[in-house]
Amino acid sequence: MKAEIIAIGSELLLGQITNTNAKFISLKLAEIGIDVHYQTVVGDNPDRLDEVIEIAMKRADILIFTGGLGPTKDDMTKETIVKHIGTTLVSDDEALLYIQQYFKRSGRVMTENNKKQALVFKGAKVLANRKGMAPGMAVEKDEVRYILLPGPPHEMEPMFTDEAIPYLLGVTGKQEVITSRVLKFYGIGEAELEHRIQSILEKQTNPTVAPLATADAVTLRLTAKAKTTDAALKLIAPIEEEIRLLVGDYIYGTDDDTLASKAAELLIRNGWTLAAAESLTAGLFMAELAGEPGISSSLEGGIVVYNEKSKVEQLGIEQSLLAEYGVVSAECAAALAENVKRTFKSDIGIGLTGAAGPDPHDGKPVGTVWIGITSTDAETETFKLLLSGSRNANRLRAARFALYYLIKHLTTKEGQS
Numbered sequence: 001m002k003a004e005i006i007a008i009g010s011e012l013l014l015g016q017i018t019n020t021n022a023k024f025i026s027l028k029l030a031e032i033g034i035d036v037h038y039q040t041v042v043g044d045n046p047d048r049l050d051e052v053i054e055i056a057m058k059r060a061d062i063l064i065f066t067g068g069l070g071p072t073k074d075d076m077t078k079e080t081i082v083k084h085i086g087t088t089l090v091s092d093d094e095a096l097l098y099i100q101q102y103f104k105r106s107g108r109v110m111t112e113n114n115k116k117q118a119l120v121f122k123g124a125k126v127l128a129n130r131k132g133m134a135p136g137m138a139v140e141k142d143e144v145r146y147i148l149l150p151g152p153p154h155e156m157e158p159m160f161t162d163e164a165i166p167y168l169l170g171v172t173g174k175q176e177v178i179t180s181r182v183l184k185f186y187g188i189g190e191a192e193l194e195h196r197i198q199s200i201l202e203k204q205t206n207p208t209v210a211p212l213a214t215a216d217a218v219t220l221r222l223t224a225k226a227k228t229t230d231a232a233l234k235l236i237a238p239i240e241e242e243i244r245l246l247v248g249d250y251i252y253g254t255d256d257d258t259l260a261s262k263a264a265e266l267l268i269r270n271g272w273t274l275a276a277a278e279s280l281t282a283g284l285f286m287a288e289l290a291g292e293p294g295i296s297s298s299l300e301g302g303i304v305v306y307n308e309k310s311k312v313e314q315l316g317i318e319q320s321l322l323a324e325y326g327v328v329s330a331e332c333a334a335a336l337a338e339n340v341k342r343t344f345k346s347d348i349g350i351g352l353t354g355a356a357g358p359d360p361h362d363g364k365p366v367g368t369v370w371i372g373i374t375s376t377d378a379e380t381e382t383f384k385l386l387l388s389g390s391r392n393a394n395r396l397r398a399a400r401f402a403l404y405y406l407i408k409h410l411t412t413k414e415g416q417s
Helices: 020-031 046-056 077-085 093-106 112-118 153-172 190-196 198-203 229-250 259-270 284-290 308-315 319-325 330-344 391-416
Strands: 002-008 035-042 062-066 089-091 119-121 125-127 136-141 144-149 177-185 208-213 218-226 251-254 274-278 299-304 348-354 368-375 378-386
Touching: 002 020, 002 046, 020 035, 020 062, 020 153, 020 177, 035 046, 046 077, 062 153, 077 089, 077 119, 077 136, 077 144, 089 093, 093 112, 112 119, 119 136, 125 153, 136 153, 144 153, 177 229, 190 198, 190 208, 190 218, 190 229, 198 229, 218 229, 229 251, 251 259, 251 391, 259 284, 259 391, 274 284, 274 330, 284 299, 284 391, 299 308, 299 330, 308 319, 308 330, 319 330, 330 348, 330 368, 330 378, 348 391, 368 391, 378 391
Parallel strands: 002 035, 002 062, 062 144, 274 299, 274 348
Antiparallel strands: 089 119, 125 136, 136 144, 177 218, 177 251, 208 218, 348 368, 368 378
16 A cells, blocks of 8 residues: 655744654554655645645555644644545544543643544544544545644654554555665765675665665665565565675664664673773764763763873873874874773773864864774774864764774674673
8 A cells, every 4th residue: 555644834844843753654654564655745724735635645545644633723634634534523522531631630721722622533533642632533535544643743653653553454454564674884985885786786676775875874774575574584684694795894783773872882782991082073972972871881981182282291192202293193093092091991992183174283184083992902003084074074073983993993802802
């Protein structure tokens, strides 16, 4: 079956909020084998919504609406759709009682227009709203199913999962599932990645392989359709193995992994501690890691040594080393890593130094970055980056490259232990 998602709300068109509902619904529909061919956004205008419905009902079996179920005048979704259904609106006693009790519990006066939220299509299946007031509903007309959901994500998401999905499974039968596996890459561009796996892309059928570039990484989404999730994953497995043979060195994680979460996972799993000395990133690296739950057991501490004086006085970097090699150098990055490891008595030390911009620094061009990593029973490694971007973009990318190289270092260390 084919579905179309129709989001209603002028605030979406004005860019005041992001349409996260469509993403959530599309992912959930894919899990039960329902294809989404179109997503539409329309403002709070009954005539334009009417036009959208006329088009959508000709190209989809399931129309899923979000938004416009509230008590105010611009909430006109039900009133507009009801004429397509050819029925009337009636008050749902259970929903009305829930709304009345909500206002009583909160100590607020319930105005008359709030009763509007309890109106549903006569004969529709009512979808309970356990996180808000307006119920959803589902109804069929001329072999097209209409599902209406509230707009706020904290109301819509549980309603769709707990109410709409069981309804759809009941009326469609679970014939196939669509399952995806996401491989996440760093240190390689989308064009180069696509070039290296061209032979796989040319022969893809089921599973399909889709590259996607984001601001700081590249992903490959491997998607298979089968009778069960296990069967779909078995189709994906050999394709993933082939990709890993070709470009596995750039893979840092899968599915919901981030650079920070993967680094934290490796640190925590192995009981290793980490300290960082940051120059150009000024704490960005530590901030990325500190956002991960449980990292307190591994994150010993860090220090920002933004200028040459602090490098010498706070971390004991030899003045002669800086005079000979400069602060933007492999030698400085290595010394930062080694000295911060010793200072905090951690298992691993990492140092970042470079020229973020907008002007060259220490005679090095903008975007030159050095990262040093050292750990117990391992030689110190250094990595050079030549970044091109704004000052803050270079700083953020340097922090994330440091996470990427840390992951590679920890993965090797784990394999040797």
